[in-house]
Amino acid sequence: xxxxKPLILVANDDGITSRGIRHLVKLxxxxxxxxxxxxxxxxxxxxxxxxxxxxxxxxxAEIFDGVQAYTCSGTPADCVKLAKHYVLKDRQPDLxxxxxxxxxxxxxxxxxxxxxxxxxxxAIEDLPAIGFSLCDYDHRAELDHADDIILDIAKNVLxxxxxxxxxxxxxxxxxxxxxxxxxxxxxxxxARWQEExxxxxxxxxxxxxxxxxxxxxxxxxxxxxEWVIANNYASVVPCLFDxxxxxxxxxxxxxWENK
Amino acid sequence: xxxxKPLILVANDDGITSRGIRHLVKLxxxxxxxxxxxxxxxxxxxxxxxxxxxxxxxxxAEIFDGVQAYTCSGTPADCVKLAKHYVLKDRQPDLxxxxxxxxxxxxxxxxxxxxxxxxxxxAIEDLPAIGFSLCDYDHRAELDHADDIILDIAKNVLxxxxxxxxxxxxxxxxxxxxxxxxxxxxxxxxARWQEExxxxxxxxxxxxxxxxxxxxxxxxxxxxxEWVIANNYASVVPCLFDxxxxxxxxxxxxxWENK
Numbered sequence: 001x002x003x004x005k006p007l008i009l010v011a012n013d014d015g016i017t018s019r020g021i022r023h024l025v026k027l028x029x030x031x032x033x034x035x036x037x038x039x040x041x042x043x044x045x046x047x048x049x050x051x052x053x054x055x056x057x058x059x060x061a062e063i064f065d066g067v068q069a070y071t072c073s074g075t076p077a078d079c080v081k082l083a084k085h086y087v088l089k090d091r092q093p094d095l096x097x098x099x100x101x102x103x104x105x106x107x108x109x110x111x112x113x114x115x116x117x118x119x120x121x122x123a124i125e126d127l128p129a130i131g132f133s134l135c136d137y138d139h140r141a142e143l144d145h146a147d148d149i150i151l152d153i154a155k156n157v158l159x160x161x162x163x164x165x166x167x168x169x170x171x172x173x174x175x176x177x178x179x180x181x182x183x184x185x186x187x188x189x190x191a192r193w194q195e196e197x198x199x200x201x202x203x204x205x206x207x208x209x210x211x212x213x214x215x216x217x218x219x220x221x222x223x224x225x226e227w228v229i230a231n232n233y234a235s236v237v238p239c240l241f242d243x244x245x246x247x248x249x250x251x252x253x254x255x256w257e258n259k
Numbered sequence: 260x261x262x263x264k265p266l267i268l269v270a271n272d273d274g275i276t277s278r279g280i281r282h283l284v285k286l287x288x289x290x291x292x293x294x295x296x297x298x299x300x301x302x303x304x305x306x307x308x309x310x311x312x313x314x315x316x317x318x319x320a321e322i323f324d325g326v327q328a329y330t331c332s333g334t335p336a337d338c339v340k341l342a343k344h345y346v347l348k349d350r351q352p353d354l355x356x357x358x359x360x361x362x363x364x365x366x367x368x369x370x371x372x373x374x375x376x377x378x379x380x381x382a383i384e385d386l387p388a389i390g391f392s393l394c395d396y397d398h399r400a401e402l403d404h405a406d407d408i409i410l411d412i413a414k415n416v417l418x419x420x421x422x423x424x425x426x427x428x429x430x431x432x433x434x435x436x437x438x439x440x441x442x443x444x445x446x447x448x449x450a451r452w453q454e455e456x457x458x459x460x461x462x463x464x465x466x467x468x469x470x471x472x473x474x475x476x477x478x479x480x481x482x483x484x485e486w487v488i489a490n491n492y493a494s495v496v497p498c499l500f501d502x503x504x505x506x507x508x509x510x511x512x513x514x515w516e517n518k
Contacts, residue, residue, distance in 0.1 A: 042312070044311055044312060045308060045309045045310070045312070046306070046308045047307030047308040047309065047336070047376065048307055048371055049304060049305045049306040049308045049371070050304045050306065050470070051470060055459075055467040055469060056456075056467060056468040056469070056470060057465075057466075057467055057468075058466070058468060077306070077371075081454045082456060082468070084454075086456045086468070108383060108500065111379070111500060111502075112307055112309050112336075117306065120370070124367060124451050156514075156515045162507075162511075163504065163511075169502075185508050185511045185512050185515075186508065187508065188502060190501075192383050192384070194344075195340045195343075195344045196344065197315075197344060197345045200314075207316075207317070208314040208316055209315040209317060209341070209345070210315070211310060211311065211315060211337070236511070237502075237503055238503065238504040238508060239502040239503065239504060240504045241367065241370060242449075243447060243499050243502075244446040244447045244496060244498065244499070245422065245425045245498060247422070248421075248422045248497035249445065249497060251422055252422075252444045252495070252497060253444050255415075255419045256419065256444075257415065
């Protein structure tokens with residue numbers, strides 16, 4: 001009986017001791033056998049970075065009850081690579097989940113997100129994968145209001161798989177008085193971060209900066225993740241790792257000279 | 260007269276002292292006024308990482324003749340953000356170029372590439388942008404065989420702009436006896452890295468790993484960057500930063516239960 005349980009790999013970018021991964025591990029234990037490979041330190045904003053030209057550490061961590069777990073010194077993408085090719089080797093996970101991230105990964109933030117890079121790395125390896133993020137930057141934020149939805153989405157992916165080359169970017173609104181309305185499958189909103197650089201001087205008089213900024217949403221329609229979150233649904237954006245702008249190939253071929 | 264010269268921002272991921280950026284700066288000086296903001300240390304494989312939760316340094320570097328240049332302690336994407344919002348402020352670059360990278364960024368490597376993250380970050384900011392990479396990992400490799408092609412592509416982008424939300428990923432074959440045949444606008448090949456983890460032990464008996472691996476190309480057609488490079492053309496892949504798998508939205512809506 002035990003052998004028929006699906007194998008679920010859990011990673012994240014906030015590090016193995018974060019509350020988000022702990023919550024996700026508990027949820028996934030309801031669905032299958034869980035193995036965790038997660039960064040030994042926070043990796044927020046690491047995008048799809050990988051460790052080349054430097055060494056990687058991988059150590060067992062006995063911090064989850066009844067779960068095989070490892071800390072990795074690298075990035076979220078490194079964690080998935082090490083899990084697939086070293087920790088699990090001949091065992092193929094039935095599902096890879098990443099998160100729950102403390103903070104939003106809607107819209108353009110998918111590019112900067114370590115949470116989603118773990119999921120996209122799994123998709124590159126032909127594994128069904130989901131990144132979960134909570135749109136609340138408070139590390140003590142409540143995490144349990146979307147349990148049913150997280151389990152529903154994971155069950156659907158375990159049952160149906162995902163289209164080839166696709167990973168899911170799931171964002172969850174912060175807990176509110178009104179109950180979460182459900183989830184909507186939608187597209188990435190057209191929005192970006194408008195950076196401001198806060199200039200300071202260190203005790204030696206040398207200048208440094210903090211990057212800060214505001215999120216600016218240019219998207220006025222209702223079929224995108226920003227609208228969905230603002231209306232108290234979880235958003236599910238299917239994401240590609242093939243970045244080709246197919247429509248642009250013919251446009252450029254027509255307009256360019258000297259080819 | 261001087262005022263009408265286009266303003267060209269140059270970034271890279273190998274760091275400001277690399278031969279590749281030096282070569283690109285010289286080429287771009289033929290087309291306009293050049294400003295450089297580049298990492299103060301190598302940032303290969305950093306993907307679309309940005310620096311959050313840590314400080315950034317930005318210092319003037321007088322290492323290019325007649326060119327305003329800065330080193331940045333952050334990632335390639337940080338360099339473009341600092342250049343746009345702090346160094347150039349009210350001046351808008353007419354073109355952003357990144358590279359020339361020492362090593363290939365074809366196919367799936369576009370995701371791991373710091374070179375391309377600088378270009379994609381510029382595209383997010385609505386700036387026409389191109390990443391240039393040489394498919395030769397030797398840091399002493401010859402860089403001059405594609406000068407005409409690099410200038411042609413940059414001139415075409417300066418003249419025609421690029422479709423909204425698109426950055427170009429240009430890869431150049433290594434210098435060969437046969438002259439470079441030209442360039443082809445094409446799509447990202449279906450290929451991935453098959454990792455192998457080389458296990459070693461440090462002088463204290465503790466285990467560590469080197470990530471190594473082979474590039475595996477599953478793509479048998481001729482309209483992709485791997486074929487193009489193998490046939491001694493430069494490849495030009497237009498890349499998107501909207502990752503939405505639009506075809507998958509209706510597929511998932513039809514097959515999923517409990518929405």
